[in-house]
Amino acid sequence: MSEVKRIIVSEQEKKVTEQKSRRAARSLIKWKPYLFLLPAILLLGVWMYKPLLSTFVLAFQKWSMVPGTEPITVGLDNFIRLFQTKDFIHSIENTIFYTIGILPFSIIIPMLLAVATNGLNGRVKNVYRAMFFIPMILAPVTVGAIWRWLFHPANGLVNLTLQKLGITDGNISFFTDPVYAKWLILFMTGWGLIGFSTIIFSAALTNINRDYFEAAALDGATKWKQLLTITIPLLSPTILFMLTMSILFSSQFTFAYIDILTAGGPFGSSTNIYYEMYKYGFNNLNAGLSSAAATLFFIVFAIIAIGLNLLTKKFAFYDN
Amino acid sequence: MGSIKVEQIKKSFGQKEILKGIDVDIPDGSFAILLGPSGCGKSTLLRMIAGLEEPTSGSIFINDQDITYSEPKDRDIGMVFQNYALYPHMTVFKNIEYGLKIKKIDKSKRLNMVNKVIEMVELTEHANKRPGELSGGQRQRVALARAIVKRPHAFLMDEPLSNLDAKLRNQMRQELIELQKELQTTFLYVTHDQIEAMSMGSYIIIMNNGHIMQKGTPKEIYTNPANLFVAQFIGSPPTNILSYGDYSIGIRPENMSMKEDGHNVNADYILTGAVVSTEHLGGESIYCLTTDWGKVFVKGESTWQTPNKESQIAFSKKDVLVFDKKGERVRDVDLIENLLAEMQVSNHRREAVVL
Amino acid sequence: MKRIKSITVLQHFLLIMMSIIAIFPLYWMIISSFKNESEIFTSSFIPQAPTWQNYLYAFAEMPIIQMLFNSFVVATLMTILQLATSLLAGYALVRWNFKGKLLIFTLLSLTWLIPFQAVMIPNYVLINQIGLNENPLGIVLPFAASTFAILSIYQSFKSFPTALIDAARLDGESDLGILFRIILPNIRSTVVSLGIILFINAWNEYLWPMLVTKEMENAPIQIGLKSFVNSDVNMWGSLMAATTISCIPILLIYLFLQKHIVDSFVRFGIK
Ligand SMILES: Nc1ncnc2c1ncn2[C@@H]1O[C@H](COP(=O)(O)OP(=O)(O)OP(=O)(O)O)[C@@H](O)[C@H]1O
Ligand SMILES: [Mg+2]
Numbered sequence: 001m002s003e004v005k006r007i008i009v010s011e012q013e014k015k016v017t018e019q020k021s022r023r024a025a026r027s028l029i030k031w032k033p034y035l036f037l038l039p040a041i042l043l044l045g046v047w048m049y050k051p052l053l054s055t056f057v058l059a060f061q062k063w064s065m066v067p068g069t070e071p072i073t074v075g076l077d078n079f080i081r082l083f084q085t086k087d088f089i090h091s092i093e094n095t096i097f098y099t100i101g102i103l104p105f106s107i108i109i110p111m112l113l114a115v116a117t118n119g120l121n122g123r124v125k126n127v128y129r130a131m132f133f134i135p136m137i138l139a140p141v142t143v144g145a146i147w148r149w150l151f152h153p154a155n156g157l158v159n160l161t162l163q164k165l166g167i168t169d170g171n172i173s174f175f176t177d178p179v180y181a182k183w184l185i186l187f188m189t190g191w192g193l194i195g196f197s198t199i200i201f202s203a204a205l206t207n208i209n210r211d212y213f214e215a216a217a218l219d220g221a222t223k224w225k226q227l228l229t230i231t232i233p234l235l236s237p238t239i240l241f242m243l244t245m246s247i248l249f250s251s252q253f254t255f256a257y258i259d260i261l262t263a264g265g266p267f268g269s270s271t272n273i274y275y276e277m278y279k280y281g282f283n284n285l286n287a288g289l290s291s292a293a294a295t296l297f298f299i300v301f302a303i304i305a306i307g308l309n310l311l312t313k314k315f316a317f318y319d320n
Numbered sequence: 321m322g323s324i325k326v327e328q329i330k331k332s333f334g335q336k337e338i339l340k341g342i343d344v345d346i347p348d349g350s351f352a353i354l355l356g357p358s359g360c361g362k363s364t365l366l367r368m369i370a371g372l373e374e375p376t377s378g379s380i381f382i383n384d385q386d387i388t389y390s391e392p393k394d395r396d397i398g399m400v401f402q403n404y405a406l407y408p409h410m411t412v413f414k415n416i417e418y419g420l421k422i423k424k425i426d427k428s429k430r431l432n433m434v435n436k437v438i439e440m441v442e443l444t445e446h447a448n449k450r451p452g453e454l455s456g457g458q459r460q461r462v463a464l465a466r467a468i469v470k471r472p473h474a475f476l477m478d479e480p481l482s483n484l485d486a487k488l489r490n491q492m493r494q495e496l497i498e499l500q501k502e503l504q505t506t507f508l509y510v511t512h513d514q515i516e517a518m519s520m521g522s523y524i525i526i527m528n529n530g531h532i533m534q535k536g537t538p539k540e541i542y543t544n545p546a547n548l549f550v551a552q553f554i555g556s557p558p559t560n561i562l563s564y565g566d567y568s569i570g571i572r573p574e575n576m577s578m579k580e581d582g583h584n585v586n587a588d589y590i591l592t593g594a595v596v597s598t599e600h601l602g603g604e605s606i607y608c609l610t611t612d613w614g615k616v617f618v619k620g621e622s623t624w625q626t627p628n629k630e631s632q633i634a635f636s637k638k639d640v641l642v643f644d645k646k647g648e649r650v651r652d653v654d655l656i657e658n659l660l661a662e663m664q665v666s667n668h669r670r671e672a673v674v675l
Numbered sequence: 676m677k678r679i680k681s682i683t684v685l686q687h688f689l690l691i692m693m694s695i696i697a698i699f700p701l702y703w704m705i706i707s708s709f710k711n712e713s714e715i716f717t718s719s720f721i722p723q724a725p726t727w728q729n730y731l732y733a734f735a736e737m738p739i740i741q742m743l744f745n746s747f748v749v750a751t752l753m754t755i756l757q758l759a760t761s762l763l764a765g766y767a768l769v770r771w772n773f774k775g776k777l778l779i780f781t782l783l784s785l786t787w788l789i790p791f792q793a794v795m796i797p798n799y800v801l802i803n804q805i806g807l808n809e810n811p812l813g814i815v816l817p818f819a820a821s822t823f824a825i826l827s828i829y830q831s832f833k834s835f836p837t838a839l840i841d842a843a844r845l846d847g848e849s850d851l852g853i854l855f856r857i858i859l860p861n862i863r864s865t866v867v868s869l870g871i872i873l874f875i876n877a878w879n880e881y882l883w884p885m886l887v888t889k890e891m892e893n894a895p896i897q898i899g900l901k902s903f904v905n906s907d908v909n910m911w912g913s914l915m916a917a918t919t920i921s922c923i924p925i926l927l928i929y930l931f932l933q934k935h936i937v938d939s940f941v942r943f944g945i946k
Binding site for chain 3 (some may be wrong): 042047141277
């Protein structure tokens with residue numbers, strides 16, 4: 001009798017342990033998602049998040065990046081120095097200048113162009129698209145080199161043409177002139193973006209239901225009124241997307257041209273904040289100052305980005 | 321060869337409990353139907369039996385083997401999906417062959433098996449086409465073939481015919497029934513279409529809201545519903561419900577008749593109502609009447625006549641289903657009789673008379 | 676009728692103007708590279724006596740072949756690694772629900788906000804510490820995982836029918852098998868387009884390669900060009916020749932896969 005009982009009990013135990021071991025095998029599978037994500041997480045951790053933290057720490061230190069030397073903690077010195085540096089103040093002004101200045105090229109003109117050319121037929125449209133796109137795929141160095149040559153003070157096409165047309169009579173050194181330099185950099189960046197943005201807006205426009213416009217036309221709305229009351233509200237997700245892109249990347253785009261064409265000059269008149277970070281770090285070998293600028297900017301930047309994100313969510317309902 | 325047993329299965333997605341303790345026991349070789357309204361958790365249960373989803377608690381057995389936590393491929397199960405889920409980049413042949421290839425079955429045997437199944441589902445001339453070039457019915461057959469070729473213990477089908485047009489659906493129903501007879505394998509077939517369930521299954525499981533409402537043969541379910549939900553869910557038009565106090569009295573439209581038809585002379589009760597509409601369907605007619613206890617549908621032989629505005633409806637005692645406040649069936653004969661008697665008393669038109 | 680026509684003319688005029696503005700610099704680069712020494716400083720729009728002289732000089736001045744090769748190695752490696760890491764990550768994100776998914780996803784997405792200039796100093800120090808400076812791997816490694824690629828892949832995986840994944844699981848396919856034999860063949864064109872964008876971006880990258888490589892022999896072509904631009908020699912013809920050469924791979928890809936590229940930029944946005 002007790003023998004039988006024991007067998008039953010041990011059978012039950014066996015069943016339980018079996019199920020346990022199955023569960024254990026199953027929990028191994030639970031690791032799979034992390035395994036698949038590991039390369040990405042590891043790489044982004046090592047090359048993005050960890051260095052970002054190091055930058056925050058370096059912002060309170062003084063270090064010239066000489067191997068074998070150690071950073072010295074200096075408190076808020078770097079931040080104080082930053083605001084005493086004229087170029088840094090310039091760079092903030094210019095960053096704002098570039099960020100706002102880029103908007104006509106990334107939003108206003110492209111949107112008008114897209115509206116004006118809406119409804120063009122397929123193949124022709126593709127040819128234009130193909131050409132609009134070229135500035136987007138060229139390397140910044142390439143673009144920099146070409147524009148430098150076009151605007152060469154003595155023999156560039158622009159100077160030659162201006163003189164031929166009798167508009168100017170002497171050579172203009174565009175990239176060493178404090179006024180021209182930063183406008184030129186803005187135009188170059190705008191030139192790179194305008195075609196791309198037009199394509200984005202065109203694509204968004206073709207997705208808008210034609211019925212809206214027909215209904216509005218029946219209501220007797222003028223073209224201008226249609227633009228204000230229908231097109232722009234319906235395009236608002238795209239507008240916000242391009243706004244976010246412009247703000248996030250305009251400094252990135254201008255960086256390359258500043259570096260290649262003016263090195264921030266003359267007298268810091270064309271520099272932007274990214275270029276200052278680069279200059280402090282790799283020209284002046286002042287890692288602390290560069291990191292302080294990075295830290296400051298990162299915070300401002302994050303606040304703007306979060307704000308834009310909230311705005312995008314708010315307008316998302318226009319998106320179908 | 322392939323019984324399916326589910327014990328106390330619960331499943332939650334986040335905070336929401338979708339399955340609330342499901343017990344099912346499907347004997348080997350039966351054509352079982354899982355029936356329930358949309359969103360009640362049928363697919364979720366099926367996916368757990370297939371191993372595509374893990375239950376929060378409970379166990380699943382196939383052939384008395386606990387497979388609750390084993391991989392789908394170790395369960396020997398064939399599945400047919402609602403949208404067929406054929407690999408778009410492979411030919412019909414490759415689609416069917418794919419599982420065997422992974423199982424590393426050697427080539428000559430594999431080709432043999434695939435060709436046989438392709439023949440069986442009559443797709444030989446389409447073997448080298450891609451799914452995109454096939455019609456809905458043909459895709460459905462490929463999906464079937466893909467499941468069949470593995471010779472599984474059981475087939476799981478999640479609304480496999482819902483994307484076909486009515487005619488093709490009828491034809492495929494017949495084919496599935498024949499296929500099941502031929503294979504002698506357990507089928508578990510999900511649908512929310514009660515006609516499909518009644519006409520195909522040998523065993524029906526009705527679910528609602530994460531609970532099982534009733535299990536049994538089509539006849540049991542139809543003639544002897546365990547609760548209000550089943551009574552209303554099965555049958556078309558649905559069972560008439562007369563509300564009386566805490567009770568619901570259910571009588572199927574086909575169990576009622578218009579008194580002037582002359583049929584149903586041995587009906588036990590008569591109820592008076594006003595005819596609202598009449599629908600002649602050819603073989604039969606459906607009348608809609610309003611009574612003191614609610615709207616009532618009556619299904620009877622077609623007389624092609626418009627009934628009198630005031631009509632009498634006859635029905636017998638044995639067809640009366642009574643449910644309590646919670647929707648559970650009441651089987652107490654005395655209580656039922658009292659109830660009906662009471663209703664007559666309070667019927668002020670006094671036309672309903674016990675014969 | 677007439678009104679419609681005049682609108683179309685205006686449309687084309689606008690578009691043609693835009694097109695000219697977009698491609699003129701490229702045109703000017705190419706013709707300048709074929710102008711001889713005396714013609715280079717004139718504004719002629721077609722070279723009167725085309726010459727290869729500028730190209731010969733450019734090749735003599737810089738190890739162009741070596742640098743093109745470096746660029747090719749770096750861009751290819753970067754593209755492959757970015758695709759690989761994003762395919763794996765994208766698959767995990769659509770295939771499983773797991774603890775911390777939202778956190779991980781957020782962390783991945785937030786790297787958008789980190790400008791490279793904010794991390795370049797610690798990364799520069801690290802690369803030098805592990806001795807990967809002057810090494811293509813040193814250029815590639817910090818960019819081996821790209822948030823842009825991960826989010827793009829995730830987007831396209833999300834629209835892939837999950838029933839197909841379920842079917843493959845029932846067929847006994849492994850996760851890598853599902854990824855490479857079921858999902859990938861069906862979204863091949865999307866992945867190819869993304870790969871092209873990644874390759875172009877990698878090819879055009881210059882700030883980080885400039886920090887990592889000091890020797891011309893180890894540097895990608897962009898670095899060579901940059902030092903040529905800044906070297907203040909008045910050799911504009913050969914600078915344009917070198918620039919033209921550096922563009923050729925990109926322009927060739929563009930010529931053949933133009934529609935692909937434009938479509939995917941529209942779909943994925945900019946990096
Ligand atoms: N992965 C999931 N995550 C969260 N909720 C889910 C998930 N899968 C299913 N659900 C929810 O579980 C409930 C049951 O879904 P299920 O697909 O099983 O219903 P169903 O009975 O098959 O319905 P239908 O007849 O419409 O196919 C639904 O409310 C659904 O929203
Ligand atoms: Mg379902």
